[in-house]
Every structure is written in C-alpha cells, then in structure tokens.
Amino acid sequence: MNVSPLIWGITIVVILALLAFDYFFHIRKAHVPTLREAAIWSSIYVGLAVVFGIVVFVFGGSTMGGEYFAGYITEKALSVDNLFVFLVIMASFKVPREDQQKVLLFGIVFALIARTGFIFAGAALINTWSWMFYIFGIILLVTAGNLLKEEDSEGDDADNFIIKLAKRFLHTSEHYDGDKLFTVVNGKKALTPMLLVMVAIGGTDLLFALDSIPAIFGLTQNVYIVFTATAFSLMGLRQLYFLLDGLLDRLIYLSYGLAAILAFIGVKLVLHALHENNLPFINGGEHINVVEISTGLSLTVIIGVLAITVLASLVSKSGKAQTALNNARRHAENYLDLGYTADQGERERIYGMLMEEEQQIQGMTEKHRNKHKDAGEIREQLALAHRRHEEYLGR
Structure with a gap:
C-alpha cells in the first residue's frame, strides 16, 4: 500500500498535536503526577496506538497491520528498556521529581527527531544498497550479545564525557532554578543542571536509535509503518515512567528477552539479505533460496518472548528480592538528599515507600536478602535514613 502525501501530512500533524497537548496541559505546570493520572494517560496513549493499528489493518491489509503491531510492540519494549537509563x-543529577516530566518530554521529542532522521537515512540506504540488510542484521546480533553481558556499574554514571566537557568549559550552577535551563549566579548567566540532564538524555537517545531503527527495519521496510510504529511507541512514555517507577527493577529478565528478540530480528535480516543477495563474493552474486520469516511468525515470537520474560521476572523470588533492595536503596538515597526538591511532601512520601520496601525485605529469607552484591551497604543507608527521620521528627 502506497501512502499518499495527504495521509503523511495528517499523521505528522496528529503526532505534533499530541506532543503539544502533552506540554501545554501536563508539563507546563511542574507537578508530580499521581499513579491514577499516569495510569489513565498511559492507557489512553496505548489505546490510540491500538486504534491506529486497527485502521492500518482495515485499510492497508493484514500484512501491513501485522507489520505495524510487530514494530510497535518491539519499539515499546525497547522504549521501556530506555526508561532504566533515564x-x-x-x-x-538529582532532578526534582516535579520537574522530571519536562525532562522526559524533551527526551521523547528528541528521540522522535533522531529516529525520524535515522528512519529516512536507513530507507535511503536500503533502497540504494540491499546489502545493508547484512549490516543491520550484524548490528542487532552484536547488540543482543552486549545485552547479555554484565552491566558495568561505571556506565550508570550520568557524568559522561560530554557532560564533563560541558562542566569544564561552560559556566554551570550547582543548583536547580525550577525547570529553567539558565539562571544567574553572582550576577553572571549560568547553565543549570537541567540543561546538562537534557544533554545526557539526548546523547542516550542517539545511541538507542542506532539499535531500534535496524530492529524495526527487520520487521518491515514500509517507511510509513516504521515511522508511525516508532512515534506511537514513544507517545505515553512519560506517563509510563511514573507508572512503572519502582517496578522497573522488577523486570530483571527484560534484557534477556530483548536480547532474544533482537537476535531473532537480526537472523531474520540476514536471511532476507541472503534471499536478496547481490554481493559477488557470496554465492557468486546470486540469490540464495533460504527460508524467510513471515510477519505473523515475527509477531508471535515477539509477543511470546515478552510474555515469558515479564512473567518470569514477576514470579522470580530473586527478582522480588533484588527489586525490594534496589528500591529501598533508592528511597534511602533520596531521603538522605532531599535538599534538591522544593516539594516538602516528598519527605513523608519517600519515607513511607522506604518503610514498605523494608517490610518486604524483612519477609524474605536470609539467602535472598544477602544475595544482592551491595546488601551490606544498603543496610547502612537504611539505618542512616532512619536516624535522619528521627532527628527530623525531634525538631
């Protein structure tokens, strides 16, 4: 199905309107969204994506509709993985919770711009050189292998090379000034940490685009489907962040599931490249008759792998223990450093969540409590947080 310029135009206008609505009605006034608000708007954006997919299915046919849903689900799963890094x-950077929405919306907009550029560049490369499918396939297989490696704790530090350069050569302030990007320190204009956060988010968006775009091109070469599946997967990501906050660590097997999906799509790309082969040093430049993976099978594998991954993570005792300990550490660290936020209600909110996590930890076996590599350090942080709370109540 060829998509007319009119349909392209309407689609782009709708996506821009959704982003504008998100900003003017939710982001403009800094606030901490409630769980109910995040759940409602997450459901609305997922519902819009599903409705759009049904429209594609009706007017574009079952193949085009299947490609959209396979691409949307894959990109959504990769987007959830992005939330860990965000x-x-x-x-x-200790971004005030009430200002995190603005950072997330910037990340979504920048990701959409970056991925749109990669989409059209990828389409041009594929149309010009069919052997690019080999390159895309190898990229995904390498990425899948990297997801299975142990994460380097140093990689979790937001003070990456670009940020260090910015701090060294640009005048930056140590404190936030609401959600402003610039402030005045000692009579001089200075960058706030908010701008540095956005630089870090933008840099990670570029890296994620290098993985996500080859992945969706492995499912469909229809540029309209690639663009819309990517755009709708990013819509509602801000609300999903607040909905899943505290639960992200629970998905301990997500990286394995994503690795399996990316490896599967990588193999699919390589098989397609062999089928379309015109490289002279492979089979004399002739096509190779290999089995090609259908869209229906791709959709089934993606949904199946994600379902198994999520269920395994939720029922795993190790996953529950790791989640509780990681959340307890995060809540303790936030409680011990509440000077970064102007919302005084955060103190009791965070301490309440800390107590809930501690109750879960107390109900675990000693084996699972001590399985975390930083268990001793976490216990010390919890004890310090309790002392600080007693001091606060004694004022």
Missing part, C-alpha cells in the same frame, strides 16, 4: 540519569 531513571539512572535523573537520579544521578
């Missing part, structure tokens, strides 16, 4: 960056 969480680390904002925790490292």
Whole structure:
C-alpha cells in the first residue's frame, strides 16, 4: 500500500498535536503526577496506538497491520528498556521529581527527531544498497550479545564525557532554578543542571536509535509503518515512567528477552539479505533460496518472548528480592538528599515507600536478602535514613 502525501501530512500533524497537548496541559505546570493520572494517560496513549493499528489493518491489509503491531510492540519494549537509563540519569543529577516530566518530554521529542532522521537515512540506504540488510542484521546480533553481558556499574554514571566537557568549559550552577535551563549566579548567566540532564538524555537517545531503527527495519521496510510504529511507541512514555517507577527493577529478565528478540530480528535480516543477495563474493552474486520469516511468525515470537520474560521476572523470588533492595536503596538515597526538591511532601512520601520496601525485605529469607552484591551497604543507608527521620521528627 502506497501512502499518499495527504495521509503523511495528517499523521505528522496528529503526532505534533499530541506532543503539544502533552506540554501545554501536563508539563507546563511542574507537578508530580499521581499513579491514577499516569495510569489513565498511559492507557489512553496505548489505546490510540491500538486504534491506529486497527485502521492500518482495515485499510492497508493484514500484512501491513501485522507489520505495524510487530514494530510497535518491539519499539515499546525497547522504549521501556530506555526508561532504566533515564531513571539512572535523573537520579544521578538529582532532578526534582516535579520537574522530571519536562525532562522526559524533551527526551521523547528528541528521540522522535533522531529516529525520524535515522528512519529516512536507513530507507535511503536500503533502497540504494540491499546489502545493508547484512549490516543491520550484524548490528542487532552484536547488540543482543552486549545485552547479555554484565552491566558495568561505571556506565550508570550520568557524568559522561560530554557532560564533563560541558562542566569544564561552560559556566554551570550547582543548583536547580525550577525547570529553567539558565539562571544567574553572582550576577553572571549560568547553565543549570537541567540543561546538562537534557544533554545526557539526548546523547542516550542517539545511541538507542542506532539499535531500534535496524530492529524495526527487520520487521518491515514500509517507511510509513516504521515511522508511525516508532512515534506511537514513544507517545505515553512519560506517563509510563511514573507508572512503572519502582517496578522497573522488577523486570530483571527484560534484557534477556530483548536480547532474544533482537537476535531473532537480526537472523531474520540476514536471511532476507541472503534471499536478496547481490554481493559477488557470496554465492557468486546470486540469490540464495533460504527460508524467510513471515510477519505473523515475527509477531508471535515477539509477543511470546515478552510474555515469558515479564512473567518470569514477576514470579522470580530473586527478582522480588533484588527489586525490594534496589528500591529501598533508592528511597534511602533520596531521603538522605532531599535538599534538591522544593516539594516538602516528598519527605513523608519517600519515607513511607522506604518503610514498605523494608517490610518486604524483612519477609524474605536470609539467602535472598544477602544475595544482592551491595546488601551490606544498603543496610547502612537504611539505618542512616532512619536516624535522619528521627532527628527530623525531634525538631
């Protein structure tokens, strides 16, 4: 199905309107969204994506509709994985919780711009050189292998090379000034940490685009489907962040599931490249008759792998223990450093969550409590947080 310029125009206008609505009605006034608000708007954006997919299915046919849903689900799963990194960056920069929405919306907009550029560049490369499918396939297989490696704790630090350069050569302030990007310190204009956060988010968006775009091109070469599936997967990501905050660590097997999906799509790309082969040093430049993976099978594998991954993470005792300990540490760290936020209600909110996590930890076996590599350090942080709370109540 060829998509007319009119349909393209309407689609782009609708996406821009959704982003504008998100800003003017939710982000403009800094606030901490409630769980109910995050759940409602997450459901609305997922519902819009599903409705759009049904429209594609009706007017574009079953193949085009299947490609859209396979691409949307894959990109959504990769987007959830992105939230882990966003969480680390904002925790490292101690972004006030009431201002995190603005950072997330910037990340979504920048990701959409970056991925749109990669989409059209990828389409041009594929149309010009069919052997690019080999390159995309190898990229995904390498990425899948990297997801299975142990994460380097140093990689969680938001003070990456670009940020260090910015701090060294640009005049930056140590404190936030609401959600402003610039402030005045000692009579001089200075960058606030908010701008540095956005630089860090933008840099990670570029890296994520290098993985996500080859992945969706492995499912469909229809540029309209690639663009819309990517755009709708990013819509509602801000609300999903607040909905899943505290639960992200629970998905301990998500990286394995994503690795399996990316490896599957990588193999699919390589098989397609062999089928379309015109490289002279492979089979004399002739096509190779290999089995090609259908869209229906791709959709089934993606949904199946994600379902198994999520269920395994939720029922795993190790996953529950790791989640509780990681959340307890994060809440203790936030409680011990409440000077970064102007919302005084955060103190009791965070301490309440800390107590809930501690109750879960107390109900675990000693084996699971001590399985975390930083268990001793976490216990010390919890004890310090309790002392600080007693001091606060004794004022």
